[in-house]
Amino acid sequence: MPLERGKELSLNFIRVLAVFLSLGFFATFLPFMCYPLAVIVLGVTSIMLVIHLAxxxxxxxxxxxxxxxxxxxxxxxxxxxxxxxxxxxxxxxxxxxxxxxxxxxxxxxxxxxxxxxxxxxxxxxxxxxxxxxxxxxxxxxxxxx
Incomplete structure (x- = not known):
């Protein structure tokens, strides 16, 4: 059964958000990449949340x-x-x-x-x-x- 357009968008949003949050989690274990990766992850997830909030x-x-x-x-x-x-x-x-x-x-x-x-x-x-x-x-x- 295919998903409706809104649910498909929400699922894609959750998947991309999960990828960026997992990158942020792994950035804590990579000290040399911690700061740049954290900035990218926080920036992208913040933008995604702002865009997605109605x-x-x-x-x-x-x-x-x-x-x-x-x-x-x-x-x-x-x-x-x-x-x-x-x-x-x-x-x-x-x-x-x-x-x-x-x-x-x-x-x-x-x-x-x-x-x-x-x-x-x-x-x-x-x-x-x-x-x-x-x-x-x-x-x-x-x-x-």
Whole structure:
């Protein structure tokens, strides 16, 4: 019984992934080839997993939609957080970790809010203003006289 197209693709994906993972396993026993082979194996398997994951492109699309709001607010948030913790001087690595944990979620939340406002408030308003069936301002002033 022949496999369906999707199952055949999944089986081929699993076979190729198994080959590269076994190469990575054997690379641990070959010390002279360990680093180059590990880099190749990790790179190829990462690319294969990213390509094969279905929800990943939708996540990237959403981040692309939110990117303008993230761009607008990330620098002021980083600066405000720096002003709050500069007296304690936590060091570079803890500061970067703090920035990622605090600023990134807030920036994404702002991006989501900005995108919602654009889609539901700003865009419909601009579409109404620019619609061809809307009378122009000169027509309205002539009608009122």
């Amino acid at each position: 929800p990943f492109p939708s996540l990237l699309n959403r981040l692309g939609d939110y990117s303008y709001g993230i761009y607008l607010v990330h620098l002021p948030l980083v600066y405000c957080l720096y002003l709050l913790v500069r007296e304690t001087s936590p060091g570079f690595i803890p500061m970067v970790a703090l920035m990622i944990v605090v600023v990134l979620p807030l920036a994404v939340l702002n991006g989501k809010l900005e995108y919602w406002m654009y889609r539901h408030k700003i865009r419909p308003l601009v579409d109404r203003w620019l619609s061809p069936d809307r009378p122009s301002s000169s027509t309205r002033t002539m009608e009122s006289q």
